[in-house]
Amino acid sequence: MMEMQLGSASGLIDDSADWNECAIAALVDWNANLGGTGVSFNAIRNSTQPAGSNDGFNNVFWSDDIFGTPFGEQTLAVTAHWYFEQAGVDTLAEADVIFNNAQAFNCYRGARRLGPTPESTSMSDMKRTALHEFGHVLGLDHPDQTTPPQTEDAIMTSTVTDIDSLQLDDIYGAKTLYGVAVVGIPFPPRDQVLDFFLDLENEYRDTLGRQQNNPGSVNAEGSAVWFPEWLRYVLNGCTVEEAAFRVGLQIIGQGVQPVCGVVASGTIEFPPRNESLDFLTDLDTLYRDILNETAPDSYIDLEGKAVWLQEYLRYRVNGCNNQEATDKVFQQIRGSGIAPVCTA
Numbered sequence: 459m460m461e462m463q464l465g466s467a468s469g470l471i472d473d474s475a476d477w478n479e480c481a482i483a484a485l486v487d488w489n490a491n492l493g494g495t496g497v498s499f500n501a502i503r504n505s506t507q508p509a510g511s512n513d514g515f516n517n518v519f520w521s522d523d524i525f526g527t528p529f530g531e532q533t534l535a536v537t538a539h540w541y542f543e544q545a546g547v548d549t550l551a552e553a554d555v556i557f558n559n560a561q562a563f564n565c566y567r568g569a570r571r572l573g574p575t576p577e578s579t580s581m582s583d584m585k586r587t588a589l590h591e592f593g594h595v596l597g598l599d600h601p602d603q604t605t606p607p608q609t610e611d612a613i614m615t616s617t618v619t620d621i622d623s624l625q626l627d628d629i630y631g632a633k634t635l636y637g638v639a640v641v642g643i644p645f646p647p648r649d650q651v652l653d654f655f656l657d658l659e660n661e662y663r664d665t666l667g668r669q670q671n672n673p674g675s676v677n678a679e680g681s682a683v684w685f686p687e688w689l690r691y692v693l694n695g696c697t698v699e700e701a702a703f704r705v706g707l708q709i710i711g712q713g714v715q716p717v718c719g720v721v722a723s724g725t726i727e728f729p730p731r732n733e734s735l736d737f738l739t740d741l742d743t744l745y746r747d748i749l750n751e752t753a754p755d756s757y758i759d760l761e762g763k764a765v766w767l768q769e770y771l772r773y774r775v776n777g778c779n780n781q782e783a784t785d786k787v788f789q790q791i792r793g794s795g796i797a798p799v800c801t802a
């Protein structure tokens with residue numbers, strides 16, 4: 459619930475009746491793009507709730523400073539957050555959006571109105587500034603200030619641009635924060651990965667004549683869920699370490715974590731196989747030492763799991779269906795060499 463208290467305005471270029479109407483349009487835009495997250499904004503227009511810090515109310519208001527701290531000279535607005543710690547994780551308690559009284563605003567679409575001498579005649583757009591700040595309220599940060607910086611178009615970049623609406627990067631970021639998996643790379647459903655994994659056990663037993671003598675702590679379901687999840691993070695811009703950390707957070711119940719970047723479609727680079735093996739080794743340690751899990755011995759050694767799960771997923775994200783990918787992996791296991799992927 460946002461306490462909208464930006465007050466009256468006249469002569470707004472897009473015919474908004476007042477500042478609150480201009481900023482509420484930004485809340486409406488966010489709500490239209492938060493489907494599936496379970497999160498949406500509400501607004502109290504012309505709220506009289508006093509603007510206090512850490513008082514449990516999300517005020518949206520003008521001020522000369524940020525609860526006593528001066529605005530930066532160029533700063534249009536800030537979002538001030540307060541958190542409490544829950545199970546070792548910062549949990550958002552309140553976010554106030556404070557617009558800088560010293561800046562000239564209007565409400566318009568399109569290119570920025572910078573004026574002939576910027577400082578005196580520039581008018582910043584309240585709507586895109588509000589879209590940005592409400593993104594901060596949701597928990598987003600500036601994508602151009604990561605290491606390395608992202609270069610995608612976004613309303614969340616650290617400085618205002620001619621972009622006046624939410625971009626895919628903003629929307630994907632927000633959805634991912636709230637547990638909606640949005641990735642450009644199509645990962646197969648978990649039950650299909652599990653089917654493949656169980657078939658792989660049989661292949662090792664029946665075709666390769668292996669014994670059921672590979673101890674481990676991760677059962678088939680764990681392997682089928684967490685290996686693809688780790689790979690999903692890696693393929694979406696995370697280092698192998700970051701990916702393993704995010705999977706660890708999921709395993710201990712912290713929910714789906716954001717991916718590290720938006721990957722251009724077309725090129726899907728898989729990590730070296732030794733890194734997949736390292737992840738499975740760490741996963742086994744986590745299951746054994748942290749979760750105190752045990753699993754039946756497997757026909758497949760850990761290296762076989764790393765190689766063939768990765769190979770199966772490589773076929774899947776490159777256009778093969780479950781049967782095609784399974785067949786191609788088993789052909790490889792039987793010595794036929796690497797088959798072409800299924801994309802044209």
Ligand SMILES: [Zn+2]
Nearest residue numbers: 590594600616
């Ligand atoms: Zn910002």
